[in-house]
Amino acid sequence: MEYVIEASGLGYTYPDGSLALRDINLRVRRNESVCLIGPNGSGKTTLLLHLNGILRPARGKLRVVGLDVNEKNLKLIRSNVGVVFQNPDDQLFMPSVYEDVAFGPLNAGIKGKELEDKVAKALDVVGLEGYGVKSSNHLSFGEKKRVSIATVLSMGPDILVLDEPTLGLDPWIRGDFMELIDELQRTHTVVIASHDLALSELSDSVYLMGDGQLSDRLDEPGLSQIRDSLR
Amino acid sequence: MEYVIEASGLGYTYPDGSLALRDINLRVRRNESVCLIGPNGSGKTTLLLHLNGILRPARGKLRVVGLDVNEKNLKLIRSNVGVVFQNPDDQLFMPSVYEDVAFGPLNAGIKGKELEDKVAKALDVVGLEGYGVKSSNHLSFGEKKRVSIATVLSMGPDILVLDEPTLGLDPWIRGDFMELIDELQRTHTVVIASHDLALSELSDSVYLMGDGQLSDRLDEPGLSQIRDSLR
Amino acid sequence: MHIPDGFLCTQIWTLMWIISIIILAYAIKKTNDRLGEKKVPLMGVLAAFIFAGQMLNVNLVVFGGTSGHILGSVLAAVLLGPYTASIVMACVFIVQALVFQDGGITALGANMFNMGFIGTIGGYYLYSQLSKKIEGRNALLIGAAASAWISVVLASFFCAMEISLSGFSPLGVSVPLMVSVHAFVGLIEAALTFTSLAYIMRVRPDLLKLEKI
Amino acid sequence: MEHEFLDKHTRINSFMHRLDSRSKIITLLLLVFIIVLTPIEAIHRFILYFFILLVLFIASRIPPVFALKRFVVLLPFSLLVVLSLPFMGEGGFMLLFNVLVKSSLSLLCMILLISTSSFNDLLAGFEKLKTPRVLIQVVSFMYRYMFVLVDEFYWMKKARDSRAHHMELIDSLRTAGNIIGALFIRSYERGERVYQSMCSRGFTGDIKPIKTSCLTYTDFVYVFFMFIFSSIVSIW
Ligand SMILES: Nc1ncnc2c1ncn2[C@@H]1O[C@H](COP(=O)(O)OP(=O)(O)OP(=O)(O)O)[C@@H](O)[C@H]1O
Ligand SMILES: Nc1ncnc2c1ncn2[C@@H]1O[C@H](COP(=O)(O)OP(=O)(O)OP(=O)(O)O)[C@@H](O)[C@H]1O
Ligand SMILES: [Mg+2]
Ligand SMILES: [Mg+2]
Numbered sequence: 061m062e063y064v065i066e067a068s069g070l071g072y073t074y075p076d077g078s079l080a081l082r083d084i085n086l087r088v089r090r091n092e093s094v095c096l097i098g099p100n101g102s103g104k105t106t107l108l109l110h111l112n113g114i115l116r117p118a119r120g121k122l123r124v125v126g127l128d129v130n131e132k133n134l135k136l137i138r139s140n141v142g143v144v145f146q147n148p149d150d151q152l153f154m155p156s157v158y159e160d161v162a163f164g165p166l167n168a169g170i171k172g173k174e175l176e177d178k179v180a181k182a183l184d185v186v187g188l189e190g191y192g193v194k195s196s197n198h199l200s201f202g203e204k205k206r207v208s209i210a211t212v213l214s215m216g217p218d219i220l221v222l223d224e225p226t227l228g229l230d231p232w233i234r235g236d237f238m239e240l241i242d243e244l245q246r247t248h249t250v251v252i253a254s255h256d257l258a259l260s261e262l263s264d265s266v267y268l269m270g271d272g273q274l275s276d277r278l279d280e281p282g283l284s285q286i287r288d289s290l291r
Numbered sequence: 292m293e294y295v296i297e298a299s300g301l302g303y304t305y306p307d308g309s310l311a312l313r314d315i316n317l318r319v320r321r322n323e324s325v326c327l328i329g330p331n332g333s334g335k336t337t338l339l340l341h342l343n344g345i346l347r348p349a350r351g352k353l354r355v356v357g358l359d360v361n362e363k364n365l366k367l368i369r370s371n372v373g374v375v376f377q378n379p380d381d382q383l384f385m386p387s388v389y390e391d392v393a394f395g396p397l398n399a400g401i402k403g404k405e406l407e408d409k410v411a412k413a414l415d416v417v418g419l420e421g422y423g424v425k426s427s428n429h430l431s432f433g434e435k436k437r438v439s440i441a442t443v444l445s446m447g448p449d450i451l452v453l454d455e456p457t458l459g460l461d462p463w464i465r466g467d468f469m470e471l472i473d474e475l476q477r478t479h480t481v482v483i484a485s486h487d488l489a490l491s492e493l494s495d496s497v498y499l500m501g502d503g504q505l506s507d508r509l510d511e512p513g514l515s516q517i518r519d520s521l522r
Numbered sequence: 523m524h525i526p527d528g529f530l531c532t533q534i535w536t537l538m539w540i541i542s543i544i545i546l547a548y549a550i551k552k553t554n555d556r557l558g559e560k561k562v563p564l565m566g567v568l569a570a571f572i573f574a575g576q577m578l579n580v581n582l583v584v585f586g587g588t589s590g591h592i593l594g595s596v597l598a599a600v601l602l603g604p605y606t607a608s609i610v611m612a613c614v615f616i617v618q619a620l621v622f623q624d625g626g627i628t629a630l631g632a633n634m635f636n637m638g639f640i641g642t643i644g645g646y647y648l649y650s651q652l653s654k655k656i657e658g659r660n661a662l663l664i665g666a667a668a669s670a671w672i673s674v675v676l677a678s679f680f681c682a683m684e685i686s687l688s689g690f691s692p693l694g695v696s697v698p699l700m701v702s703v704h705a706f707v708g709l710i711e712a713a714l715t716f717t718s719l720a721y722i723m724r725v726r727p728d729l730l731k732l733e734k735i
Numbered sequence: 736m737e738h739e740f741l742d743k744h745t746r747i748n749s750f751m752h753r754l755d756s757r758s759k760i761i762t763l764l765l766l767v768f769i770i771v772l773t774p775i776e777a778i779h780r781f782i783l784y785f786f787i788l789l790v791l792f793i794a795s796r797i798p799p800v801f802a803l804k805r806f807v808v809l810l811p812f813s814l815l816v817v818l819s820l821p822f823m824g825e826g827g828f829m830l831l832f833n834v835l836v837k838s839s840l841s842l843l844c845m846i847l848l849i850s851t852s853s854f855n856d857l858l859a860g861f862e863k864l865k866t867p868r869v870l871i872q873v874v875s876f877m878y879r880y881m882f883v884l885v886d887e888f889y890w891m892k893k894a895r896d897s898r899a900h901h902m903e904l905i906d907s908l909r910t911a912g913n914i915i916g917a918l919f920i921r922s923y924e925r926g927e928r929v930y931q932s933m934c935s936r937g938f939t940g941d942i943k944p945i946k947t948s949c950l951t952y953t954d955f956v957y958v959f960f961m962f963i964f965s966s967i968v969s970i971w
Contacts, residue, residue, distance in 0.1 A: 100434050102461075114893050145890075146459070155725050200331050202330075202331025230331045290462045290466065372935075384933065527770075553869065574884050627764060694822070718916050
């Protein structure tokens with residue numbers, strides 16, 4: 061069995077002393093789709109930020125695409141793992157939407173017509189054709205969120221890490237997004253953190269986080285119990 | 292009939308030339324609760340930012356609590372209107388959660404024991420007792436959103452303007468929040484922008500925004516038609 | 523280039539304090555009541571920006587009196603005008619001295635003058651002359667970059683002179699040492715002034731068109 | 736982000752921390768001037784200054800290691816004087832001694848001041864001492880935006896690193912230039928929004944500290960003692 065993500069006994073404490081991850085054990089197979097659910101502050105974002113080495117394990121072990129997450133392997137890991145941050149303001153830094161979406165592929169050495177196609181396609185997927193010339197600062201929240209998803213899609217990574225992909229999206233585009241994610245899940249390994257329970261229905265496996273710990277994989281009855289208790 | 296908010300022919304264009312509001316006509320009675328729904332970029336946030344004079348009408352007229360929104364009346368209007376921003380990062384700027392929640396009442400001249408009580412109560416309402424000493428920067432997205440709601444509740448304004456109050460909240464606390472908003476709507480004038488259609492069910496009136504324009508008030512059949520089309 | 527307490531003799535530091543207070547008082551008087559709601563946040567953010575820039579670049583080169591700092595005074599002056607920028611720079615150095623002990627209290631007058639006012643007032647004058655002389659669209663950028671370089675070099679020259687006149691280092695040692703290092707540091711300053719302004723020009727050109735006081 | 740680096744030790748509860756910020760500002764700034772003005776031959780006076788600072792330090796319960804770390808700021812200029820030694824003959828060592836003693840003692844005063852009052856208290860103190868309003872306002876904004884900036888910078892770097900693997904030198908320089916420009920615009924716009932949210936909550940330009948401190952007997956005793964002490968030492 062090939063695992064692309066393997067965490068065992070993973071722990072993390074923020075510099076101010078907040079214990080955010082206690083003892084995380086998680087294995088994700090290639091092309092598996094995983095959804096993490098759990099209350100605010102339970103550690104979902106902290107866990108996701110480990111998956112491309114933005115945060116480094118304080119305790120325990122983490123392997124991504126078979127490599128230990130360390131300085132040496134960082135480059136390779138990051139070319140395989142695309143992360144969409146929860147707050148889109150954290151993700152966009154170029155002067156225009158076009159440049160932001162082109163940034164990843166450009167760094168991967170893609171140029172000219174191919175680059176243009178990739179950018180256009182990514183913007184098209186998130187429903188923002190023609191937004192290329194706008195400044196990323198000057199968008200509505202939902203538009204920023206969409207651009208930040210496009211910046212990662214344009215890179216075409218194998219593993220997609222999405223922190224609340226539907227945060228702030230309007231209910232009209234949200235439906236399209238769910239379809240998109242469903243499609244991506246067929247061809248990619250996808251790890252999602254979300255409060256959107258409908259999104260978790262699309263995933264192969266759902267885990268419940270609480271207080272820095274990860275539950276066992278939830279089975280159907282466990283999951284519907286949670287869903288019912290929240291209706 | 293007493294209207295606390297009266298907008299007629301309101302228009303706004305951002306400095307970079309984006310036309311965000313075209314011709315908004317909206318009247319809100321005292322203690323009425325209003326919910327704006329609409330796609331990303333339709334102008335909801337832009338409209339809400341007018342209600343306490345953060346943005347000033349480029350075209351048309353706007354009166355809040357019977358006063359024209361201009362430099363002279365700004366102070367009075369702002370003491371009546373509490374705004375919760377869409378992105379909590381824009382709202383939190385003090386070194387600790389306690390100071391952030393105390394900022395509004397402190398500016399209103401409240402001190403000592405009374406201040407402490409107000410802050411404690413507001414933190415309690417959003418489920419963050421004991422978070423006072425934490426730095427606002429060191430919270431998860433949902434926790435920040437909760438704090439930003441507390442910063443406005445602690446001021447006890449008559450008119451509450453909430454931009455996506457449930458954005459990023461976990462489904463567990465979201466239920467409590469809906470109850471809280473329901474309660475607030477009984478005693479306050481509340482204007483909400485939201486993508487959360489369940490939230491709109493709690494409001495007296497719902498308006499659909501699209502491309503900088505506001506629809507007429509939606510009636511029950513119109514509303515359920517929208518809801519059904521999005522299921 | 524932040525001179526600590528004890529490195530200047532009494533005559534020099536009092537003289538520099540007097541000069542700086544006169545400039546600052548004039549600047550405050552000149553800007554008083556003319557700063558709208560929009561200007562104060564802009565001043566604050568510029569101060570923070572320059573502050574952060576100076577912090578991130580500490581220890582660029584630590585070599586005999588020359589921890590290479592990026593100053594930002596010309597950038598501030600181009601955006602805000604000479605007097606408003608002087609206030610911004612003064613705030614930066616006050617906070618650095620008080621909070622980070624970067625530069626002393628008695629030497630604060632000298633530091634404000636060397637690294638602040640030379641750039642905001644002298645640099646601005648030079649910039650407005652240069653950008654008039656040079657043709658074309660990039661006049662503003664090139665003018666700003668050039669005066670940024672000159673203001674850094676001048677600042678290091680003054681700093682070295684003050685220390686030497688106080689008798690703590692012979693002119694023959696301090697001036698060549700500091701000026702040569704800062705001729706290089708100034709290039710970085712010029713490049714950063716250039717790119718930041720170019721970016722601002724593109725995304726928020728309205729910020730360049732504010733009233734300059 | 737590590738934001739507490741400034742206010743790290745200001746929440747300790749000690750004699751020095753409880754004093755009103757005005758008393759600390761006046762006495763400690765005064766002491767700096769007196770130290771710098773003291774002729775270097777009067778070694779006994781420097782010993783007394785050191786002694787009183789030591790007492791205040793102990794009374795403030797600040798960890799000594801923290802204070803020691805701040806001394807790096809003296810490095811570059813001390814190095815300049817050391818490099819100049821060979822050219823200065825006889826008096827050279829005396830001069831070196833002079834700058835080292837005075838700069839270290841002044842530094843101690845400033846460390847004491849900044850680590851026993853929170854930044855907001857200090858600002859309120861300066862405001863009550865009639866510092867021009869525009870300076871207070873700009874400094875208070877600057878302090879707030881600094882954190883915004885550091886955060887923005889941190890996230891942009893993360894965002895860049897997440898999407899860039901092998902950058903050419905030119906590209907990485909261009910990106911750096913963009914990040915700096917973006918940093919400015921974004922912090923500015925973020926600052927604008929933060930400022931708007933402050934105004935929404937009744938901010939009118941005055942900084943209101945949570946615990947309004949007033950001068951107490953302890954303050955008067957402390958200021959009186961410091962004055963007497965400094966006057967005696969400086970004529971001794
Ligand atoms: N930068 C930080 N410094 C210190 N503590 C932090 C920081 N970021 C998060 N925390 C704390 O770590 C814990 C986990 O936070 P995390 O952001 O991972 O939660 P989350 O599950 O993503 O929550 P949400 O659903 O609200 O996004 C929380 O208790 C939070 O307060
Ligand atoms: N600061 C800005 N500068 C320029 N244009 C802007 C700015 N903020 C928003 N816009 C544009 O104005 C329009 C309305 O934006 P607004 O933020 O009001 O939308 P919204 O309805 O709140 O969307 P969302 O549901 O995504 O929050 C959008 O087209 C957006 O691109
Ligand atoms: Mg999160
Ligand atoms: Mg919005």
